[in-house]
Amino acid sequence: MPTMMKAAVFVEPGRIEIDDKPIPEIGPNDALMRVTTTTICGTDVHILKGEYPVERGLTIGHEPVGVIEKLGANVKGYQEGQRVIAGAICPSFTSYACQDGCSAQDGGHHSHGYKPMGGWRFGNTIDGAQAEYLLVPDAQANLSPVPDGLTDEQVLMCPDIMSTGFVGAEAAGIKIGDTVAVFAQGPIGLCATAGARLRGAGMIIAVDGVDERLAIAKQMGADVTLDFRKVDVVEEILKLTGGRGVDVAIEALGLQQTFESALRVLKPGGTLSSLGVYSEDLTIPLGAFCAGLGDHKIITSLCPGGKERMRRLMSIIAAGRLDLGPMVTHRYALEDIVEAYDLFSHQRDGVLKVALEVS
Numbered sequence: 200m201p202t203m204m205k206a207a208v209f210v211e212p213g214r215i216e217i218d219d220k221p222i223p224e225i226g227p228n229d230a231l232m233r234v235t236t237t238t239i240c241g242t243d244v245h246i247l248k249g250e251y252p253v254e255r256g257l258t259i260g261h262e263p264v265g266v267i268e269k270l271g272a273n274v275k276g277y278q279e280g281q282r283v284i285a286g287a288i289c290p291s292f293t294s295y296a297c298q299d300g301c302s303a304q305d306g307g308h309h310s311h312g313y314k315p316m317g318g319w320r321f322g323n324t325i326d327g328a329q330a331e332y333l334l335v336p337d338a339q340a341n342l343s344p345v346p347d348g349l350t351d352e353q354v355l356m357c358p359d360i361m362s363t364g365f366v367g368a369e370a371a372g373i374k375i376g377d378t379v380a381v382f383a384q385g386p387i388g389l390c391a392t393a394g395a396r397l398r399g400a401g402m403i404i405a406v407d408g409v410d411e412r413l414a415i416a417k418q419m420g421a422d423v424t425l426d427f428r429k430v431d432v433v434e435e436i437l438k439l440t441g442g443r444g445v446d447v448a449i450e451a452l453g454l455q456q457t458f459e460s461a462l463r464v465l466k467p468g469g470t471l472s473s474l475g476v477y478s479e480d481l482t483i484p485l486g487a488f489c490a491g492l493g494d495h496k497i498i499t500s501l502c503p504g505g506k507e508r509m510r511r512l513m514s515i516i517a518a519g520r521l522d523l524g525p526m527v528t529h530r531y532a533l534e535d536i537v538e539a540y541d542l543f544s545h546q547r548d549g550v551l552k553v554a555l556e557v558s
Contacts, residue, residue: 200268206258206330207536212249215259215540217533223326223334230338231269232283234557236351237328238262239536240287240359241385242476244544246322250478253323260329261287261321262358264351265557267342274338282345284513285333287359288504289341290318303501318504329536331557343509346517352554356390356523357512360552363474363502364390365512367449368398370500371472375399377446380436381421382461384412386526386552387474388451389419393521395449396420404439406432406460411549415525436464444469453477462487468494526552533557 206220225231243259245251253259267281277283290302295312297305306314320336321327335341345354364387373379379400381392384407395403396419405421407413413424423439425432436445444466450458453475459482461471467489488495515521528551531539539553 204331205533206326207260207533209246209253209255209257209259211255213247215243215247215537217536220258220326220330222332225269225271225334227271227273228337228339229271230267230274230277230335230342232263232265232285232333232335232342233268234263234265234328234331234333236264236355237555237557238355239329239539239543239553239555241387243322243329244540245476245478247540247544251476257322258326258328258330259322260327261319261323262355262360263321263328263333263335264345264355264358265333268332271338274342277338277342277344283342284345284354284358284509285321285335285341285343286357286362286502286504286506286509287321288318288362288502289320289336290504291337292340292505293337302505303503316501319501329533329555331533340505343506343513346513349513349517352524352527353516354513355554356386356526356552357509357516358504359502360386360526361390361512361523362504362508363387363500364392364451365394365397366500366503367391367451367472367474368394368447370498371447371449371470373398373400373447376401378402378404378440379447379449380404380406380445380461380464381416381449381451382406382457383450383452383475384409384416385451388449389415389526389551390523391449391451391474392416392421393419393523395447397515397520400447402439404436404445409549412551415551418525433460433463440464440466446470447472450475455479455481459484459487462495465493465495470496470498473497473499527554528552530554530556
């Protein structure tokens with residue numbers, strides 16, 4: 200087996216480049232995955248731009264599909280050569296936070312066991328998935344076998360955007376017949392739209408300003424699509440609901456404008472489910488917030504991880520309940536990742552998700 204591998208590393212703000220790094224040495228609770236396919240996330244672009252700080256030299260990426268190359272001595276029930284995925288969030292499931300149902304906020308073995316976003320390790324606090332090989336920590340808890348018959352691209356969305364988009368719908372407690380507005384139809388917003396449909400929403404309103412994304416939103420389950428370039432979205436949604444407002448508004452971009460619009464269309468007693476990664480302080484408009492007396496709920500969520508979450512998501516794909524194939528719009532080899540980042544970060548050529556073929 201070789202000792203070195205190709206990996207996409209953070210050099211400095213504005214620069215992620217391919218470099219040679221040693222193949223990771225695993226411990227008894229780890230596994231080594233040979234990555235076959237991965238992708239680029241909007242969070243990776245925040246890292247590239249220097250908006251989210253990580254250490255220089257860190258391998259980026261958190262959406263791995265691959266094959267088990269090597270297993271730690273304590274990892275049972277898996278075989279080398281088995282096709283697997285691991286969630287973007289890979290908690291230990293042993294901390295206080297994990298056992299309190301907050302596994303994405305896993306603080307490890309600190310005295311209190313909580314750390315904001317602590318379960319997000321790949322490409323954040325440890326080397327990530329945009330590489331030929333990936334060390335998966337706490338592999339017993341985080342490796343999930345890929346069902347026979349599913350391709351890499353079919354399960355590529357499960358580690359992050361499908362899990363994140365779905366939790367936006369789940370955390371909001373969408374009930375059968377609810378009216379739901381989803382602000383922004385990027386990859387996560389599209390998955391939130393699909394999640395709202397699977398949860399039984401009666402009417403789903405998708406908001407974006409890109410024609411191709413609005414078209415895919417229809418495929419994902421949107422009943423109405425609104426182009427914010429052409430209409431006053433808040434006014435239109437209130438008109439569609441007879442002035443009542445929506446039961447649930449999902450914010451999937453991370454901007455003041457989309458957050459505020461989501462709040463403005465919410466009925467009294469409604470839920471705003473926030474999935475965006477925000478780069479600056481938010482301001483809550485007093486009127487839309489009903490002076491704090493509107494019985495609103497504002498919920499934030501980080502992508503759930505772990506093998507059971509991944510198994511459930513892949514079961515939806517395997518059952519034919521949802522096809523996320525249309526979201527892969529471009530394909531690149533790992534060695535061309537700089538070009539792929541340039542395309543994705545500038546949102547050219549109708550890009551939604553890039554499949555990075557590694558091996």
